[in-house]
Amino acid sequence: MSFLINLLVFFLVLIFYLQLAEQHKKNNDLEVYQLDYIERKDVHDYCRLKLPIVINYNNVNPDFVSRINKTDVVRALKYMQIKNEHDFYKEVPDNSYVEMDTHNANILLETSSDEPYYTEHNDEAIQTSPLRKVFETNNFLLKPDMNIVSKYDILFGKDKSHTPFRYHTQHSQFICCHEGSVSIKMxxxxxxxxxxxxxxxxxxxxxxPIHIWNPQSEWAANVKQMETMDIVLEKGCMLYIPSFWWYSIEFQQGSLVSSSQYSSFMNCLYNLPSWGLHYIQKMNVEDQLLNLKNGLSTSPSKEELADTKEDIATKEISEPILVEDTTPLHEPEVANAKHDIEEKHTNNDEEEKEIKDTLNYLTTSIEENQDV
Structure with a gap:
């Protein structure tokens, strides 16, 4: 009986290990599969090859291709995340995004200067909009078995703007072009x-940190040693991006793409350490922002500083003025009196200097707090 239990445990551990190993699998062949049509039973077989696949999605789910367009996106989403791609390549990179209401964001992307603005990371806005149901029409084909997490995104931007060269660790990611065309470097x-x-x-x-489309001088030698491939994704086509493949999207004028990411149960287990670091980092940032907010709320305002200055000035003016006795004095007494007066003037000068130093210190401290 114990032998059978041990054998069962062995096979369970073996299956668990093989499933985790599947999540870590990588394929370094620079090849792309092109399919005119695909069925659900074939999707996951092709995905296990860990190679990019271009699918003519008009032949699979034409409603999904047509129902996501810029007009409906602007109408459905309340806000979007806007990014300037130059922020990633500064001496101190800036990973923050600017949240704007969709109407103003669309105006910025269509009428702004030559700054390479684009939008991505719009999953939260999509989850609370009618577009979520449009994305879910793909579940019959793209969603893996035992799926835990689904993330959807809408991406578009200025002509010749680019996303960073990045990779993902999810079970699968699909990029679909709904308007225009985009170039993807992998x-x-x-x-x-x-x-x-x-x-x-x-x-x-x-x-x-390398701008793969226009490499910085310090990284040019690295890029020359790399092997990359360019894929042009036309309207109605979908690209499967395997995990651990590097990719960057170059937007064209009027282009719009969607992204669908899926994480299965085993993929979530595989990513658990990274997710733990992600949530710890988010908590640290939130704590820092809270401490900064509390520090600003407890620091004295400029009005309080002005009141402090006024109180000190009033106190200085209201100090009693000592009147010297005018009775004639003998020479030794005159000398002593002069010495006392000079000493008092010296003390008064020192007190005034201390008051001025105190005021300057208070002013500098408050202004620094206000700037922070």
């Missing part, structure tokens, strides 16, 4: 050492 995992990856656990974003 590279396999074997080039990771050349890309100097940055792990941003605050946003759970794994990206390279």
């Amino acid at each position: 590279s396999s995992w074997e080039n990771t050492d050349l890309l100097n990856p940055h792990h941003d656990y605050e946003r759970y974003d794994f990206r390279s």
